[in-house]
Amino acid sequence: QVHLLQSEPEAKRPGASVKVSCKASDNIFRNYGISWVRQAPGQGLEWMGWVIGHNGNTHYTQKFQHRVTMTTDTSTTTVYMELRSLVYDDTAIYYCARVGRTRTTMARDGMDVWGQGTTVTVSS
Amino acid sequence: QSMLTQPPSLSGTPGQTVSISCSGSRSNIGGNYVCWYQQLPGAAPELLIYRDRLRPSGVPDRFSGSKSDTSASLAISGLRSEDEADYFCAAWDDSLNALLLGGGTKVTVL
Numbered sequence: 641q642v643h644l645l646q647s648e649p650e651a652k653r654p655g656a657s658v659k660v661s662c663k664a665s666d667n668i669f670r671n672y673g674i675s676w677v678r679q680a681p682g683q684g685l686e687w688m689g690w691v692i693g694h695n696g697n698t699h700y701t702q703k704f705q706h707r708v709t710m711t712t713d714t715s716t717t718t719v720y721m722e723l724r725s726l727v728y729d730d731t732a733i734y735y736c737a738r739v740g741r742t743r744t745t746m747a748r749d750g751m752d753v754w755g756q757g758t759t760v761t762v763s764s
Numbered sequence: 765q766s767m768l769t770q771p772p773s774l775s776g777t778p779g780q781t782v783s784i785s786c787s788g789s790r791s792n793i794g795g796n797y798v799c800w801y802q803q804l805p806g807a808a809p810e811l812l813i814y815r816d817r818l819r820p821s822g823v824p825d826r827f828s829g830s831k832s833d834t835s836a837s838l839a840i841s842g843l844r845s846e847d848e849a850d851y852f853c854a855a856w857d858d859s860l861n862a863l864l865l866g867g868g869t870k871v872t873v874l
Contacts, residue, residue, distance in 0.1 A: 675863070677809075685801070685809065685852055687863040701862045735808055747856035747863065750799035750814040757808050 643668055644736055644755035651761045652726050659722040660758045662736035668753065669693040669717035673739045675751055676710065676721045678732040686732075691719055692741050699743070726762045733757040767792065768853055768866035775872040781841040784869045786853030788834050792864055796856040798836040800829055803850040803868075812851070813838060840871070848873045 647661040662674060675690040689700035691710035698710050707724040719736060735758075737751035769787040776782040786798065800813035811820050813829035816836065826847075828839045836855075840847055853866040 677865075684868040685803075685854075685865045687854075687865055699861075702860070737809075743856070748797045748815055750811045750854065751801070751809075752811045752814070752820060754808040754810065 641665070643753045644674075644738065646734075646736060646755040646758045649759040649761070651763065653764060654727055654762055656726050656762075657722060657724040658726060658730075658760050659720055660734050660736075660760065662719045662721070662755050664693060664717050664719060664736075664738075666717055668738050669712070669714070669719070671741065673741045673746060674710075674719045675737045675739045675746070676708075677735045677737060677751070679735070679757075680729070680732040683732075688721070690739055690746065693717070693719065694741075723760075726760075728762050731760065731762045733759050767857065767860075768855060768864050770851075770853060770866040770869045772867070773870045773872065775874050776840075776843045777874050778843055778845065780843045781839060782843060782871060784838045784840075784851050784853075784871070786836040786838070786866050788836075788855060788864070790834055791859040792834075792855040792857040793831065793836055794834040795858060798829065798831055799854045800827075800836075800838045801852045801854065803852065805849070809852065843873055845873050847871060 645663040673692045676688040691698045709722045711720045736755040738753035739746040801809040802812045803809040816831045817829040850868045
């Protein structure tokens with residue numbers, strides 16, 4: 641059973657936007673939050689922020705807050721991450737991961753279920 | 765730039781014990797729980813340790829986590845070839861109001 645299923649790879653031009661989806665199981669969507677983490681080629685992991693499935697509340701890191709939007713669709717139990725004004729350095733694998741629905745539980749219990757990742761390539 | 769500092773690489777022979785350090789500060793490790801993730805080549809990360817020292821079901825007890833003051837460690841005992849992977853520490857940072865991840869440590873089994 642796949643708990644988090646992400647969308648297909650994307651290729652974008654600099655300045656464009658990308659919207660990555662993460663289809664969650666009904667249980668995850670209604671009872672957990674979803675974090676987004678990215679990994680540039682050969683680099684480490686970078687946390688971008690998180691969204692609560694059932695109410696759409698969000699928290700973004702300062703680095704991304706001016707150009708990222710995380711949304712939810714309750715009808716399809718899907719979470720979306722849109723990143724705008726893409727630059728070459730946004731080329732990365734973007735992962736969604738299940739977390740607790742509060743800051744405390746997220747920090748305490750970690751990201752315990754991961755999507756397969758979506759490769760986003762920014763090139764001209 | 766990560767505020768959780770890990771050694772870039774470590775190596776060991778089969779059966780050995782290796783220990784990965786993760787150094788932070790009072791605003792992150794010093795006041796919040798630490799988690800560890802394992803990322804096998806070409807795969808998504810997986811949770812290895814949470815709440816400083818607890819293992820999710822299915823994680824072998826060869827993996828153990830500890831924390832002291834503003835540093836944390838992940839020990840891998842009885843090192844096996846399948847442990848060859850990247851390992852990342854993570855902790856919430858109260859000053860940044862964000863989840864921090866270490867730069868990662870590549871473990872090589874010789």
